[in-house]
Amino acid sequence: MKEREIVIIGAGPAGLAAALGAKDKGAKDILIIERDQYLGGILNQCIHNGFGLHRFKEELTGPEYAQRYADMVKSAGIEISDRTFAVKITNKKEIFCLKPGEMMKLKAKAIILATGCRERTREMIPIHGFRPSGVYPAGLAQKMINIEGWIPGEEAVIIGSGDIGLIMARRMIFEGMKVKAVIEIMPKSRGLRRNIRQCLEDFSIPLYLSHKVTKIHGKERVEKVSVCKVDESFKEIKDTSFDIKCDTVLVSVGLIPENELLEAAGGLIDKKTNSPVCLKPYQTSIEGIFSCGNCNKVYDLVDWVSRDSYEAGGLAAMYANGELK
Amino acid sequence: MNKLVCIACPAGCEMILEIKNGKVISVKNNKCPKGSTYAAEEIESPKRVITTCVKTDLSVKWLPVKTSSPVPKEKLFDFLAEISKIKISKPVKAGDKIAEKLLGFEGIDLIAGRTIEI
Known part of the structure; x- marks a missing residue:
């Protein structure tokens, strides 16, 4: 030795x-x-x-x-x-x-x-639904795009507003994807203010604070997500649920x-x-x-x-x- | 009174601007002079540095690149389309200029972000 x-x-x-x-x-x-x-x-x-x-x-x-x-x-x-x-x-x-x-x-x-x-994964935060393809940790999606040159999908929703998620929102827009929304369970984003400004606001991507994804729909491929508002103890607020159509979900939760x-x-x-x-x-x-x-x-x-x-x-x-x- | 988050550095100062006739006449709450420069530019003609990748034939498939100076924000996607046409087939060094005067803009070149030897 x-x-x-x-x-x-x-x-x-x-x-x-x-x-x-x-x-x-x-x-x-x-x-x-x-x-x-x-x-x-x-x-x-x-x-x-x-x-x-x-x-x-x-x-x-x-x-x-x-x-x-x-x-x-x-x-x-x-x-x-x-x-x-x-x-x-x-x-x-x-x-x-x-x-x-x-x-x-x-x-x-x-x-x-x-x-x-x-990265923390989808399995570490409770979300209902099957396990369709199209769900990626944000850093993995970053590697796919920037190192391998693969585009993960056409329309994305990002769960969590940490910096990696914000940076990836802009990156996917640059590669021709649509980013439909960023969903953040906390009342405030953990990401840097300048990233909210230059990665979301520059491209009019909505940031839903105090909201969570309750279900990822689709069996083979992601079809849509269900989103609802949460109260201070992160409990779902009744009758606030809505769906967002997408084929890709990025998870940026720490x-x-x-x-x-x-x-x-x-x-x-x-x-x-x-x-x-x-x-x-x-x-x-x-x-x-x-x-x-x-x-x-x-x-x-x-x-x-x-x-x-x-x-x-x-x-x-x-x-x-x-x-x- | 207008609020503006500075994007010049990670501190992200929440600045308060006074604007008259499309010009910034005063900036408050910024911790450094970069803030007032950025504020004036952002209101009068916003600009952004582009960072993306270009395809290569080398051992590293994608070369990270950035523009040497910020590009007019309303032309962001024109620049991206122009950059996506570039292909690298010779080894590069970090800092090399791989394209000059993008879309004819003086002083906006494309800079290699890493060295690829083979």
Whole structure:
């Protein structure tokens, strides 16, 4: 089993910034493991702008922000193993990975988890109906359009008014789709005001606050959704129901930190947020296993992911060389 | 009195404008000077930066792109139609200009968002 100083799992914004932080605190031997063949993680599908205003003092798109970090990591000479999937880690800081044609076993002085988060799905919010095709988590639809070039349907309704849902409303309009409505159960949107303005109002897409989708109709393919008004305790208000015809439903109802590796290694996970329990900054309940970025807590801005993950990387480097008490 | 949400940055200031004869004469509630610039432009001739993708023959199938400066809002879909005709067949670097003077507009170029080497 090969011994390494620092192993980082994930080459999204958190993993890349953590690697630079570790390097700057003196780590000599850093390896980043990434399952994709590109660096930058989910930033690559976030083709809209608005990234980097704090970190780079200019407005960048997601891929541009990713490219800057990928370039910095490459010029720092940090080793990357791409197309490599971390299957298991242990509390002895062993890492088991699969890569094409090979099973890799490593042991690290410190591990940094930078595995990001995943989307909450339709199944996590109660909606009646069958399971027709045409229902997508918003981030998956984003990947379909921006990475694969597939158009998910013709007429869409978006459930939830988080930023990903808002951004996708505009994106689908740009690709020639109709966006019939955004349905938000809360009395206020969780999304940024500027996204409501430039993604919905610019295209006269109605935003229904204090409303919920009660049923998705259609057996093979989505045919329509039923929507109704809700009161302060989210109970349906009688006689307010109406239908919206559509063939596509995007679900944008939040993100959950991805912590299966840590959980299987015996690390403590907060059941409410799915974040790791950290008693020391960025350090999980297993000594020497660190966590940063969206798998630590879900962030609104990538700029803060970079800032915090850089710090986490530095702490992991100090731990690895025995400076962190 | 008119309200306007600033889209210049994620802070999204809710600005209060005073408008006379189609011109902004005062802006309040903005945290930075970008707000007053944006407000004047939004009322007189609104503009938006376009971000989208163009098809490639390379290892990455779609290249993310943006316009180098904002385009007139009423021409958004004309620009999108023009951009959709572009195809990339040679490697590009992030920041490369892949088309110039879109629809003949001086200073509105199309910029590659990532590097594609092969």
